[in-house]
Amino acid sequence: MVPVDEQVETAIAWLKRHATSKTRDGMARYAIPSEHAFGVSMAHIQQLAKQLGRSHALADALWDTGWYEARMLAAYVDEPARVTSSQMDRWCRDFDNWAICDTLCFALFDRAPHAWKKVPLWAGRRDEFVKRAAFALLASLALHDREAADAQFLHGLELIERESGDDRNFVKKGVSWALRSIGRRRSPGLRTAALATAKRLAESQEPAARWVGKDALRDFAKAQAKRDSA
Template sequence: MLSRNSSADAVLAALEASADPALIAGMDRVGIRTEHAIGLSNPALRQIAREIGVEHGRAVALWQSPVREAKLLALLTFDPERLKPDEMFALAGDFTSWEMVDMAADLFVEAGLDPALIARFAADDREFARRTAFAMVAGAAVHCKSEPDETFIAFLPLIEAHAGDDRNFVKKAVNWALRNIGMRNRPCHAAALALAEKLAGSEDRTRRWIGRDAVKYLSDPKRLARLKG
C-alpha cells in the first residue's frame, strides 16, 4: 500500500506490480514512445500521485528512472515551488513524447508563468523542448485567469516567429497556443485572429496551415458566443 512516506523504490515496485503491458499498443497509436513503457494509464498514475502526494526528493529520484510511468509520476509529484528555471530546462533534455511535454508544461506554469523561460524553450531547436514553450502558453492562457491580457498578447510575436517549424509536435503546439490565446476574451481574440489571418495568407505551408486552422477555430459562432468582453 503506497502512502506519502513511500520511497521511490517502493513506488517503482508498485508501478511494476500494477502495470498492464496490453496498454502499450494503444500508446503507440497516439505517438507515445514506448520502449521504456510498462503499461499504466495516465488516470491510474494520477490516482497514485494522489496517494503518495507531492514530495520533491522522491520525484527527483523517480525522474532518474528510464521508465515512462516513473517519469510521468515524477512530473505529477514535483514540488513546483522548489523548481528553478535551470532545473526545468534540464528536465526537458529527457522529454521523449508529447504527453511528457504537456504534463511538464502544466507543472512549469504552476511554478510561475515565466516569459523568459518560455522564450528559452522556444529558442531551443529540440522538438520537445520547443513544444514545451507553446504548451506552457496554451495551458497558461486557460488556467492563469488573473494574468493580464498583455502577457498573452506579448507571446504572439513568439508564435509568429516559430510558426514555420514544420515538425508535427511543434506546429500543433504553436497552433494550440494561438487558439487558446484567442479564446481568453475578446481583446485577446482580436489580436490572435489578426495573427491567424496573417499566417493564413503566408506562402509557407506550415504557417498557412496554422493560420487557416486557427482562423476556422476562432471564427466558429459557438465559440464566439462564449467569449467574454
Template sequence: MTTTEKVVALMRRLKIEMNGAVTDAMREYGGGTQGYGLNYGVSLPTVKDVAREYAPDHELAQALWRQDVRELKLAALFIDDPSRVAAGQMEAWADDWRTPELAEQCAMQLFWKSPEAGKQAAEWAGLPSGEAALKRLAAFYMFGRFAAAVETVSDSELSGWLDDARIFGPTAAERSVVYALREIYRHRPAFRMRVTALLDRVPDEVAGEVRWQVEYLK
C-alpha cells in the same frame, strides 16, 4: 519512509496497473514507446491517482525523474512542488526528454506553474525550429496553459509574448501552436483580433486548424 522506499513503493503500485493495451495505443497513435528503459503502459489518469498520495515532495520528484521508467517520470510531474521548480530543473529535465509525451506532460502538468515558467517558455519558443523541437513543443503548450490561467497570468504578460516575432512566426509549426492560439482566443477575448492577425504569420496548416477550432468555439 525514506525517498528510496517511496520510489520502490510507487514502482510496485504502478506495476500492478500494467496495461499492454495502453502501450499498443501509444505505438499506434504515434505517442511512442521507445526512449524509456521500462514502460508499463499505465494510463496517465491512473499515474496521477497513484502519485497524488505522495505530493507535494520535491526531493521524491527528483528521485523519480532519475529512474528510466515512463510511469515514474510521469509520477514526478504530479508529485513535485511547482514553487520549487526553477529554470535549471526545467532545462535539465528537457535535456532528458526522449519522447514527445514527456515534453508535453512536463509542460502541461508541471512546468507552466513554475515561478520562472514565462521566461523559460519564451526562451524555448524562440529557439531555431528543428534544433530544439521538443523544447518548442513544450513552450507552446505552456503558453496555452498561461492563457487559461486568467487569475495568475496577466494580460500584459501574455501581450508581450504575442508581440515577440520569434515566437509566433513562419516556423511555428508545432502541434502545440494550435493549442496555444486556440486557448488564447478562448480565454482572452481582448486578444481575439490579435490571434486572428497572427494566423497570417504562422504556417498554413496551423492557421487552418486554428480557424476551424475557433469557429467551433463560437
C-alpha cells in the same frame, strides 16, 4: 519519514503491478515511445500521485529513473513553488515525446515561478520537443494563469508568428495549441489579436504557418458558433 529511494522503489513496484501489455502496446498509436514504459494508464498514474502526495525530492528521484510513467508521476507529485529554473531546463532536455512534454507543462511547469521566462527561451531552441515545450507552456499559461497581463500574451503571439514556419509536426501543433488557447481563453482584446494573427498566418506563403493559421481559424469559428447558439 520513509527515505526517498524506498519511496521510489515502492512507486515503481506499484506501477509495474498496474501495467498492462494492452496499454503499453497502444502507446504506438499515439506516437509515444514505449521502450522505457510499463504500460500504465493515466488514471492509475494520477491515482498513485494522490496516494503519494506532494514531494519535490520524490519527484526529482522519480524523474531520474527514466521510466515514462515515473516521469508522468513526477508532474503530479512535484511542488510547483519549489521547481527551479535549472530543473525545468534539465527535464525539458529529456523530453522525447509530446505526452511527457505536454503533461509537464500543463500540470506542473505553468505553475512554477520561472514559467514565463522559459517561453521565449525555449521558443528559440532547435530541439523539437524543447521548442514544443515553449508553446505547450504558453498554451497552459493561457488556460491557467489568471493573473497574467495581456502584454505577456501579446508577446506570446509575436513568438507564435515568428516560429510558425517550423514544419515539424509536434512543433506546429504546439504553436497552434498556444494560438488557440490565447484566442479562446483570454480577454476580448486578446481574442481579437489572436484572430488577427491567425488570419495573417492563414495567408502565409509558408505551409506550416498557413496550417497553423487555418487550424486556429477553424477552432475560433466553432467557438463563435457555440457562443452564438448559447
